Amino acid sequence: MKSNILLLFGFVLLLSNCTRDLSDEATIATFPKNGEVYIDGFSAGLEYLPFGDSYFAAFSVDEETKYAGSSAMRFDVPNVGDPNGAYAGAIFPDYGRRDLSGFDALTFWAKATKKGTINEIGFGQDFRENKYQVTLSNLELTTNWRQYTIAIPDPSKLTQESGLFWYAEGPEDDEGYTFWIDELQFEKLGTIAQPRPSIFDGADVPIQTFAGVITPVASLKQTFNLGDGQDQTISVAPSYFEFTSSDPSVATVNERGMITAVGSGEAVITATLNGVEAKGSARVTVVGNFVSAPTPTQDPSNVISIFSDAYTNQPVDYYNGYWAPFQTTVGQDDININGDNIIGYSELNFVGIQFLVDAPTINASSMTHLHLDVQPREDVEPGDFLTIRVADVGPDNEFGTGDDSSGEIRLDNSKLVNGEWYSLDVAFSELAGLAGRSNLAQIVFVSDATISSIFVDNIYFYNDGGSGPMGPTVAAPMPTQAAADVISVFSDAYTDVDRNLNPDWGQATVVTEVDIDGNNTLLYSGLNYQGLELGSPLNVTGMDFLHIDYWTANSSALNTFLISSGPIETAYALSVPTSGWASVDIPLSAFAPVNLADVIQFKFDGNGTIYLDNIYFYAGGGVATEPTQAAPAPTQNAADVISLFSDAYTDVPVDTWQTPWSVGVLEDITVAGNATKKYSMLTFVGIETLGTPIDATDMTNFRLDVWSPDFTQFRVKLVDLGADNMIGTGDDVEHEVTFDAPARGSWISYDIPLSDFTNLVTRGNIGQLILAAQPENAATIYVDNVYFYGGGGMTPTEPTVAAPTPMENPANVISMFSEAYTDVPVDTWRTDWSQGMLEDVMIAGNAAKKYSEVIFVGIETLGSPIDASGMTHFHIDVWSADFTEFWVKLVDLGADNTIGTGDDVEHEVMFIGPAQGEWISYEIPLSDFTNLVTRGNIGQLILSGRPELANTFWVDNVYFSQQ
């Protein structure tokens, strides 16, 4: 905020318009409808903020060369490689904001010293959200003054815009030049017409993705026909568009155009801009959950890695050399799925990774093996293959000479399965033809187009030290069930039934039995899938649980299946990898609809190296299947409670206790005469109060009683609809709390502080409660006494105690406001251009500054700037009942001690989600104010609060200190 000439009439109106009760009768703030940006000087509120790495001095005011009036904006583009910044670029914001909704274009006159093409120019950049950014690329300038127009994609969005103008331009043919812009203003031309928005450049783009992966809508454009009859296409920010998913259960899309894959299936993402349907779409195919390659387990000291998130990778020339003219393969190391970096190749015939020219060759002479994980992304037919070739360039570092050698290994459809990782561990000695490995330079994949699409991960050379992969060193835990309650399949502790541990189902898995610490253990190496066949069908209807002990260091996916005749099979996912032995007791109901009287087989699938032990069924030893006692009676004072379901309170209306999209069965039952909700075969259930959302603003806790015979996990999610009271809109917030391994067979009273629902930043319109449990589709839960309550009183709306007394030595402090120190002079604690009100108040006898209805407030020491160069920290105490963000900006006037000049520097520190209802003592290291590179003449302090206009905060003990 360098400009101190911010007095705008609109602000005065605004403040008098605001009522106290913003939450009840929110008045929409209005901002100046001033379209002028630069006519003959900076318009009111305009600032100049160059890009951090640009040539800062590029912009100046020119009073000689101008189109009209007394001056023009001059931009000096530097030469290529200029050490002061190799390009010119800046934003010109007005943080007081403008209402530009009455205009339809930004217009200006421009000329240049030579034919120049401005790389990017537009508006809507504000160094904050850039929510409504517009970019016109490649604007051609001439050496004569000409007028240019940049259309506004949808003016109705720009009711409070800060980003009035921005540009970025580099040298032309390596040479700098100068251009001028004059009469820069937003105008209502009336001739911006024929909108033709598009996404994905107007194409219908197929996107294959996995649940949880976020993909942005790309190439967002708007095309208009301008008044001169010419079309103009601009790149526009997603917030101008409304996005729609044809099936939100497959993929959702938010107001920022981020597509989130949710569940398997197909969904089409489309968009409109100002009511006009955009050309282009995304056809999103979600192919379930992505399974990462097994995590490498080799000790990093024994590894030379080419590509893996698990190790530090060696530099390479490239991950795809695009070898002309015969290579068709595209793609390289550009896939990131939920944080997992992967190489993706498609249209594969052959492709090479090279480390030779820009990166050094690799000396793998102390290594013994090559490892890589590869996953076909399509069905692999007989005859399809993938050959992996390793090439050594020899000591001369040049291919095509006599000292080259290479060796290869061929994988076929017995190893490669669509969608499954194959982990290759091959000894160099098995790569026939590879004469040396001191100058490795290439890894080449060849399929001759038999397999056209693959993922590759974890490419590394390693020394196996003569031992196999890591395994457990201790035995699995000793079972404790009485043998009489057990039917054992694999355990030293019991007598096992007759079974075949390795039926040939065509799997790649290698099965062995190994001795671990004196205990016979089942080992699956290189799991893709593996069966276990029972000698005769087992009747386990008298049993309650399946117990399995398992150990894996590298698996990223592991499922176990029970199979009855048919075959009827059901999977149960095991959490991997483990930390030591993991034990799981799976309720047999989790395997429905498998016939428990006729269990014939087990199956495991997934990946990695898995140790298994103590696989047995057992009878539960008396866990009840339903509660016999009612849930405990609540004790909260009814006045402090908002109850959804309880016999103890009057309940508020609830639209439904089971939305149609729930997965589970609801019954209303009584338990010992007490009304109770019973959910069975549950995955999750939605409970909605959309009709009359719950205002839980004054509540502190959410409470419910739950009883389950079998759940292994319980989750509670709350969804707030936001200010618009509508579900599915951008201001919805939600948070889910998870309880692992809850107690079974007894009532659990969950008393959850609402502060635990971290992301539930608003709770004035709670519209959904979602309860979820594991095992999926199998858990049964009984629910009672669902309510919110307050802590027995209202949340305080103002501080009742004084801010903590500072303890710094006065000799080390420069205080602006504190009763503990002598304060330096401050010009004003609220500049005229502030957006917020100030009252000087007393709190428990202690003076404080109260700021209300705040967007930002300026505090100035221009008259006697503060020399904080010897200080290390900035301190401020702040209390608020309602702010969600608190920002602190410091501005230094630079050596000239004058604001608004080129040597001003500033930095803003933002605190998101600050604690409410208590004094917060911010002790901010001045080093956190990164851009505040000088601090000898601190002239402004700007405090901002959010939500805009709807926050009040009290401030005390504002000082700099040396620590």
Next chain:
Amino acid sequence: MRTPFFLKTYSFPVGIMISSLALALLCISCETDETQTVTTFTNLTFEDNFDTDGSIDETSWNYEIGDGTLNGLPTGWGNNELQYYTDRPENIKVEGGMLHITALKESFQGAAYTSARITTKGKVEQQYGRFEARIQLPWGQGLWPAFWLLGSNIDEVEWPQCGEIDIMEYRGQAPSTLIGTVHGPGYSGGEAVSKEYVLPNDRFDTGFHIFGIEWGPEYINFYVDDVLYNQLTPEDVDGEWVFDHPFYILLNVAVGGNFVGPVGANTVFPQTMLVDYVRVYSRSN
């Protein structure tokens, strides 16, 4: 029809020079008379409000089909126009209270575009009066819609002796600019007497506008909406004043040709001219 050069044969530079001169005059006259009366003729003699969905009312209108050769003109209606006119509903229909004349990009009878052109020749003809239509125009480089009149004696005296009054012509690449013109002997084609009107802060393809003339003995007043932007009298034409006999009405959308130049690479098709109504009045009493 033996006339070798029919109408709307313009040479570009001359036309533009005329226009810019005329524009200068226009501004002065507008400013001196802010309360001008645009129209005075109120006795309705013909109207088509296009209120019945389907094809056009052939008791009032005729189709003109083809590329001009059926009318005895060189291919392209004497102007190197690119369209083939049809009477198919894809090109012309009445729907939703509007006449739709739609130019399509399609290969048809050797032409690259199709469109439609209709006249009231032999059905609605009138000497003097107020002729107006409420129209939303198409847009894009190479589109050339027109609402215009030809002398009913064209078959006897040929063009330009019959006279031509172009109430509305427009180039799709200049979406805010209207051109009103008269052609007669000695002042036809590139020598025609013409004037441009630029719609302030608006354009003709985003909404409906009323295009009209009020025509009496020795004068023709050109107006759009409530703006009278030109008056032509015998003094303004360099030849015989041939506007004292009945004329008939034409509506068409041409594509390409000498007047508008080639179709732009980015011109969007289809393009439709929407006509809300055509009305003709005579002087009252």
